[in-house]
Amino acid sequence: MALLEVNNLEVRFGLRSGEVSALRDINFTLERGERLGIVGESGAGKSVLGFSILNLLSRPGYIAGGEILFEGRNLAAMSARELRSIRGNRISMIFQDPMMTLNPVLTIGQQMVECLRAHRKISQQDAKRIALQKLKQVYIPSPEKRFDQYPHELSGGMRQRIVIAIGLLMDPDIIIADEPTTALDVTIQAEIMDLMLELCERNNVALILITHDLGVVSQVTKQAMVMYAGRIIEQGPTREIINDAQHPYTQGLMNALPQMAIPGQRLNQIRGSMPPLQKIPAGCAFNPRCEYVMEVCRSQLPEFTSSGGCRVACHLVAKMKLEEAAAQRVEEAN
Template sequence: MALLEVNNLEVCFGLRKGEVKALRNIDFKIERGERIGIVGESGAGKSVLGFSIINLISQPGYVSQGEVMFEGQNLAKMNHQQLRSIRGNRISMIFQDPMMTLNPVLTIGDQMVECLMEHRTISKQDARNIAVQKLQQVYIPSPETRLDQYPHELSGGMRQRVVIAIGLLMDPDIIIADEPTTALDVTIQAEIMELMLELCERNNVALILITHDLGVVSQVTQRTFVMYAGRIIEQGPTKEIINDAQHPYTQGLINALPQMGVRGKRLHQIRGAMPSLQSVPVGCAFRERCDYAIENCSHNVPDFTESGGCKVACHMVAELKREEQAVKLEIKGGAQ
């Protein structure tokens, strides 16, 4: 049994103009110690998916369909009290802005000790000792001194390390990291991601990394899910997706990376913009931005097709696979 299994998950937001589906037909599994990446443009539904896993969707949002199974328990059906034993304990979440996680009027030590004593029956001194150990794990110098400091006294990179240490406090089985390096400079970004990779490998912790940066995904994750307009449109081993992307949208994301550009020329960009979730077009949501759209794209939502070691939701790819199969059968028939 997988550590976490998401089945046919749908999330809706009730607005005055009617319901809006933010997530549609999300299916995936993650094993213990596995690292997956969820990528896509802003508005694709990445963060909503992260919040949905631990049932943190606020009204007017709600899980309208599907299940999130964690070791046989459906998190989507749990009440607030039941979820308190899971959130921050078995499943931790790291947010993109550390100041949204850290309380500015409490010291780092107070916040870490409070978290430990909420979930474990230990003394305050034992909790403080564990907090020091976790700060040491994330390579924060003079951890005993840092415990008595307030968040504003630390640099951005140091605050993010503290947030990661808090995420590791309860020795979780899964860490959900939502754009954990967005507010940091490039050098600190690399350090933080190397740190997270090291900690996950050392402690056999599963990681769900939510990001728009394919470069980060390629360095840290083993499998990748590409999202567009609330759906997963391509999934597979990260190396396969980076080296041989099958979906036109994923190809566009990779071609838009600065290192893929030609010196002196404009960077590649995908034309147009992602549709509003209130007006997702019929058929393939990406068709109006796609250079390879065919007639079927205007009428039907594409199913997954296996191609190049990945699963791709694209009518064009499915058509090419059918043509390839037909040619193989023709050659085989001729040989006989």
């Protein structure tokens, strides 16, 4: 049994103009200690997926179908009381902005101790000891001093380390990291990602890394999913996706990396932008932006096609695979 299994997940938002689907047909598994990257532009549905796993969606958003199985138990069907024993305990989430996560009127120590005592029946002294231990694990200098400080007294990188330490407090089985380095400079970003990788490997914690940066995904994760307009359009081993992207959208993301541009020339970019949920095109949602678009792309939703170790939802890839199979049969016949 997989640690986490998501089957046919659908998430909808009720608007005045009617309901829209934010996530459709989401399927994946996560094993203990596995590191999964979820990639895509803003509006692809990455963060909604992260929130859905912990059933943290606020109205008008709700889980309209499918199941999210954690050790065989469906999180989507749990009561609020049952979910409290999972959130922050067995599954932790690290958000984009640490200042939105940390309470500005409580010291770091008060927040960590409160979190521990909410989930475990331990004394104040034991809670402080565990909190200091976690601060040391994330290489916070002078943890005793930081324990008594307020969030505004710390730098952005330090605050993000504190948030990671809080995420590790309960020794979770899964950490969901939603753009954990967005607000940090490049040097600090690298330090934070190295830290998360080290902690996950040391503690055998599964990681779901949500990001728009394929470079980060290539360094940290073993499996990857590329999302577009609420659907998975390519998934498989990270190395295979990075080295031989199959879907035109994934190829566009790869070509948009700064290192792929010719020095002195403009950066490559995918034309157009992500469609709003109310105006997702028929057929393949990427078809208005795709340079390889065919007539079938405008009318039929593509099924997944196996290509190497990956699954790709693309009519062009399916056509190429059929042509390859036909050519091979002719060659074998001759």
